[in-house]
Amino acid sequence: MEEIMFSLNSVWLVLGALLVILMQGGFILLEAGSTRMKNAGHIAGKTVFTFGLASIVFWAVGYGFIFGGNSNFFIGLTDFFYSGEQAEGIPYSTAAFFMFQLAFAGISLTIAFGGFAERAKLSAYLVFAILFSVLVYPVVAHWIWGGGWLAEHGKQDFAGSTVVHLTGAMAALAATVLLKPRIGKFNKNGTSNTIFGHNQVYTALGVIVLWVGWFGFNGGSTFVVDDGFFGFVVLNTNIAAGAGAVAALIISWMVLGKSDIPTILNGALAGLVAITASCAFVETWAAVLIGFVAGILVFYSVKLFDKLKVDDPIYALSVHGAAGIWGTLSTGLFATPELAAVGKPGLFYGGGFSQLGVQAMGVTVSALYAFVVSFVLLYAMKKVMKGLRVSEEEEIIGLDVSEHGNYGYPEAFVTNKEKNRLAN
Amino acid sequence: MSYLSIKRWRDSEWSNHEHSSRDVNVFHDTIMKKVFDAALKKHTEAFGPPPCLYSWIVMGSAGRFEQAPVSDQDHGLIYEKENDEAGHYFLEFGKELAYGLNEVGYPYCDGNVMSSNSVWCKSQMKWSEQLSKWLKEESFESIRFLLIFYDARVLVGEEKYGDKLKQIVHDYMKEYPHFLERLFENTEHIKKAVGFFHQFLTETHGSHAGSIDLKQSGFFPYVNNVRLLAMKECINAISTLSRIEELLKLPRYQQELSWCVKEFENLLHYRLKYHKTMTENYDDIHYLHIKELSKDERKEIKHILLNGQKLQDYTRSVIKGTMHK
Incomplete structure (x- = not known):
C-alpha cells in the first residue's frame, strides 16, 4: 500500500509540474497578446530561454538554497547540483518534488519579466534571470517553505501568493521603476495613453491556460493524494477565479460605464493569485469572497499605477502584487481551525489578530526583500551594462527586429522590396 | 477675393x-x-x-x-x-x-x-x-x-x-411609418457619459483624459432624436431648436418636450464657452474637461446628459408606437 501511495503521490507531483510548466505557455499568450505586434516574437521566445536558464540555475543552486540543510538566516547550503537522490522518509519521489518546485521558480521569474516588457534589452533578461533565480526567489522561498524563520512563525502561504507571485511582482516593480515607461505611454500634460495589446484573443486564451494550470499550482501543492484533499483545493481555486472575473466585470461596468475586457481577464487572474495562499485553509464561501475582493482590487490597483505613472504593460504589479498581498492577508482573516494545518485560525474564526499579524509581517518583509534586492541588482546591471533599455530607435522599430533580426509576424512587416527579393 | x-x-x-x-x-x-x-x-x-x-x-x-x-x-x-x-x-x-x-x-x-x-x-x-x-x-x-x-x-x-x-x-x-424604427436603430447607440453612481464617465486615457465627449454624449441624443420626431411629423424646420419649436405646437409633445429647448440651448452655450481654452483642432472642440467646470456647471451638464437619455427613451416609445397611437 505504501508503495502504491508513493507512486500515486509522485504521479500527482509530476502532473502538477507539468501543469505549472504549461502555465509558461499561458504567460506567453497573455504577454504577447497584451503587447504590440512588433514585440510578439521576442516576448514569446524570451519566455522559453529564460525558463531554460532558470531550470539550470535551480538545479545548480536554487533548490539547495531553498530546501538544503545547514541553513543560515537566508538560505540552505546543501543539495547543490541535485543528483535526483531520494530523500529518506518522504512519501513521494524527491525528483518529482524537485521538478514541481523548479516549475514554481520559473513562474516567479516570468512574472518578474512582466515589468520588462517591450523595452528591456535581451541581455538584461539573460543576466537578471540568473541573478533573480540565485539571490531573490530562493531566499523568500526558503523563509516560508524551506523551514526558514517565517515558516517557524507559522506563516501561511499554501501555494505561493507571496513566495511566487509577490516576489515576482516586486522584481517587476523594481524593473518598471528603473526602466521608465514605454515611449508614448504618458503625455506631457500628465495624462496616460492606452497602448493596446495586439491580440485580445491571445490574452484571453492565456488566462484560460493559466486558470487550468493553476489547478496544478495549487492542487499539486498538497504534494500527496492520500485523502483527496487536492480536490477541495482545486474547487476553491476555481471559484475564486470565477468570482474575480465577475467582480472585475461588475466594477468596470459600474465605474467606466462599459465592461472592460482586460479588466475581466485581470480579475480572473487576481482571483487565482489571491486564493493561492489560502486555497487549503479556507471554506468555499470565503474562497468566493477572496476572489471577489481580488477582482475589485485589481481594477483600482491598475488605475493607481497608471496615476503614479508606472507603466506596467501586462499588469503584473496589480495582478501578482496587489492580489498577492491580499491573498496572503486573507488567510489571516478566514483560515479555519480545522483547515489551518500551518499556523493558527484567522480573525473571523476566533484566532484573533495573531495569524493576521504573522501574515502582514511575512508579506511586508518578503516584499521588501524582493524589491530592495531586485532594485539593487538591476541598478548595478544598469551601471555595468550601460543601461537596461534598448535605444529609442530600437524600441520604435520593435524588439523582434532590433534584438533578434526576425519578425513575429513577417507578413505585417516585410517591405515590398523584401517581398520581391523573397519571390525571386 | x-x-x-x-x-x-x-x-x-x-x-x-x-x-x-x-x-x-x-x-x-x-x-x-x-x-x-x-x-x-x-x-x-x-x-x-x-x-x-x-x-x-x-x-x-x-x-x-x-x-x-x-x-x-x-x-x-x-x-x-x-x-x-x-x-x-x-x-x-x-x-x-x-x-x-x-x-x-x-x-x-x-x-x-x-x-x-x-x-x-x-x-x-x-x-x-x-x-x-x-x-x-x-x-x-x-x-x-x-x-x-x-x-x-x-x-x-x-x-x-x-x-x-x-x-x-x-x-x-x-x-411606411415602420421605417422610422429602422432609422431609430441607426442612431440608437449613445456613448454613455454618466455612470452607475451618477458619476461622469470621462475619457480615461489619451490627450482628452478627464473630458467627456460633448458631441457623442451630449449633442447626438438631442440632435438625432429630435430629427426623428421631426421626420415622423413631417416638419420642414432644420435646426434642432426650430424643430423642437415646431413639435411643441403639437399638443401631444408639449408636456414631454417643453424642457428640451433650454437644455439644448445650454449645450450650445457650453460648447461655445469652453472651446476658447482649446487649440483649434477639429477633434478638440467636442471635448469638455470636467475639472474646468464649476460645481453648478457640472450639475447642469449632468442634467443635460441625463435628459438626453430621457429624450432617447421617450423617442423610442413614440417611434415603436407605444405612444401617440
Missing part, C-alpha cells in the same frame, strides 16, 4: 462673432457664401457660367445652423438639368468648393459628404432616384446618408430644391 484673403478676413473678424451660437452660425454662413462666390468666379473663368439652375446645400451641423466655431465641411449640389455637360461641370465645381473650404479652414469631411463626391452632387432627377433608392434599400449606409441629407439647408441658389426632395422622404414616411 482669394481663399487666402477670405481666411485672413475670417481670422481677423472671428472674435466679433463668437458671442452666441447664432452669431457663430451667421458668420459661418457668410464665410461659406464668400467661399462659394470665390469658387464660382474661379470656375466660371475656366469653364464658363453654370449651364443651368442649381442649389448648394450644406448638411450636418452647418445644415442645422449648429456649427461649432471649428467645424468640418458637409455639403452637396443639386442642379436642374440631367445631362453630361451639367454633370461634369458641377462635379468639377464641387471639387473646387471642397478645396476652397479646406483652404479657408473647414477640413475635408472624413465621410466624403462633399460636393466633390458624385453621391452628393446630382441633378434633381437623379437626386430623387437616389433618395427613393436609399429609402427602399434600408441598409445601414443608405440610412446614414438619408439622415445626413435630412439636415440639408440651401445656402446658395434655388430654395425650393431642398424641400422638394425632402417631400419624397415625408411621403415615404406616411406610407
Whole structure:
C-alpha cells in the first residue's frame, strides 16, 4: 500500500509540474497578446530561454538554497547540483518534488519579466534571470517553505501568493521603476495613453491556460493524494477565479460605464493569485469572497499605477502584487481551525489578530526583500551594462527586429522590396 | 477675393462673432457664401457660367445652423438639368468648393459628404432616384446618408430644391411609418457619459483624459432624436431648436418636450464657452474637461446628459408606437 501511495503521490507531483510548466505557455499568450505586434516574437521566445536558464540555475543552486540543510538566516547550503537522490522518509519521489518546485521558480521569474516588457534589452533578461533565480526567489522561498524563520512563525502561504507571485511582482516593480515607461505611454500634460495589446484573443486564451494550470499550482501543492484533499483545493481555486472575473466585470461596468475586457481577464487572474495562499485553509464561501475582493482590487490597483505613472504593460504589479498581498492577508482573516494545518485560525474564526499579524509581517518583509534586492541588482546591471533599455530607435522599430533580426509576424512587416527579393 | 484673403478676413473678424451660437452660425454662413462666390468666379473663368439652375446645400451641423466655431465641411449640389455637360461641370465645381473650404479652414469631411463626391452632387432627377433608392434599400449606409441629407439647408441658389426632395422622404414616411424604427436603430447607440453612481464617465486615457465627449454624449441624443420626431411629423424646420419649436405646437409633445429647448440651448452655450481654452483642432472642440467646470456647471451638464437619455427613451416609445397611437 505504501508503495502504491508513493507512486500515486509522485504521479500527482509530476502532473502538477507539468501543469505549472504549461502555465509558461499561458504567460506567453497573455504577454504577447497584451503587447504590440512588433514585440510578439521576442516576448514569446524570451519566455522559453529564460525558463531554460532558470531550470539550470535551480538545479545548480536554487533548490539547495531553498530546501538544503545547514541553513543560515537566508538560505540552505546543501543539495547543490541535485543528483535526483531520494530523500529518506518522504512519501513521494524527491525528483518529482524537485521538478514541481523548479516549475514554481520559473513562474516567479516570468512574472518578474512582466515589468520588462517591450523595452528591456535581451541581455538584461539573460543576466537578471540568473541573478533573480540565485539571490531573490530562493531566499523568500526558503523563509516560508524551506523551514526558514517565517515558516517557524507559522506563516501561511499554501501555494505561493507571496513566495511566487509577490516576489515576482516586486522584481517587476523594481524593473518598471528603473526602466521608465514605454515611449508614448504618458503625455506631457500628465495624462496616460492606452497602448493596446495586439491580440485580445491571445490574452484571453492565456488566462484560460493559466486558470487550468493553476489547478496544478495549487492542487499539486498538497504534494500527496492520500485523502483527496487536492480536490477541495482545486474547487476553491476555481471559484475564486470565477468570482474575480465577475467582480472585475461588475466594477468596470459600474465605474467606466462599459465592461472592460482586460479588466475581466485581470480579475480572473487576481482571483487565482489571491486564493493561492489560502486555497487549503479556507471554506468555499470565503474562497468566493477572496476572489471577489481580488477582482475589485485589481481594477483600482491598475488605475493607481497608471496615476503614479508606472507603466506596467501586462499588469503584473496589480495582478501578482496587489492580489498577492491580499491573498496572503486573507488567510489571516478566514483560515479555519480545522483547515489551518500551518499556523493558527484567522480573525473571523476566533484566532484573533495573531495569524493576521504573522501574515502582514511575512508579506511586508518578503516584499521588501524582493524589491530592495531586485532594485539593487538591476541598478548595478544598469551601471555595468550601460543601461537596461534598448535605444529609442530600437524600441520604435520593435524588439523582434532590433534584438533578434526576425519578425513575429513577417507578413505585417516585410517591405515590398523584401517581398520581391523573397519571390525571386 | 482669394481663399487666402477670405481666411485672413475670417481670422481677423472671428472674435466679433463668437458671442452666441447664432452669431457663430451667421458668420459661418457668410464665410461659406464668400467661399462659394470665390469658387464660382474661379470656375466660371475656366469653364464658363453654370449651364443651368442649381442649389448648394450644406448638411450636418452647418445644415442645422449648429456649427461649432471649428467645424468640418458637409455639403452637396443639386442642379436642374440631367445631362453630361451639367454633370461634369458641377462635379468639377464641387471639387473646387471642397478645396476652397479646406483652404479657408473647414477640413475635408472624413465621410466624403462633399460636393466633390458624385453621391452628393446630382441633378434633381437623379437626386430623387437616389433618395427613393436609399429609402427602399434600408441598409445601414443608405440610412446614414438619408439622415445626413435630412439636415440639408440651401445656402446658395434655388430654395425650393431642398424641400422638394425632402417631400419624397415625408411621403415615404406616411406610407411606411415602420421605417422610422429602422432609422431609430441607426442612431440608437449613445456613448454613455454618466455612470452607475451618477458619476461622469470621462475619457480615461489619451490627450482628452478627464473630458467627456460633448458631441457623442451630449449633442447626438438631442440632435438625432429630435430629427426623428421631426421626420415622423413631417416638419420642414432644420435646426434642432426650430424643430423642437415646431413639435411643441403639437399638443401631444408639449408636456414631454417643453424642457428640451433650454437644455439644448445650454449645450450650445457650453460648447461655445469652453472651446476658447482649446487649440483649434477639429477633434478638440467636442471635448469638455470636467475639472474646468464649476460645481453648478457640472450639475447642469449632468442634467443635460441625463435628459438626453430621457429624450432617447421617450423617442423610442413614440417611434415603436407605444405612444401617440
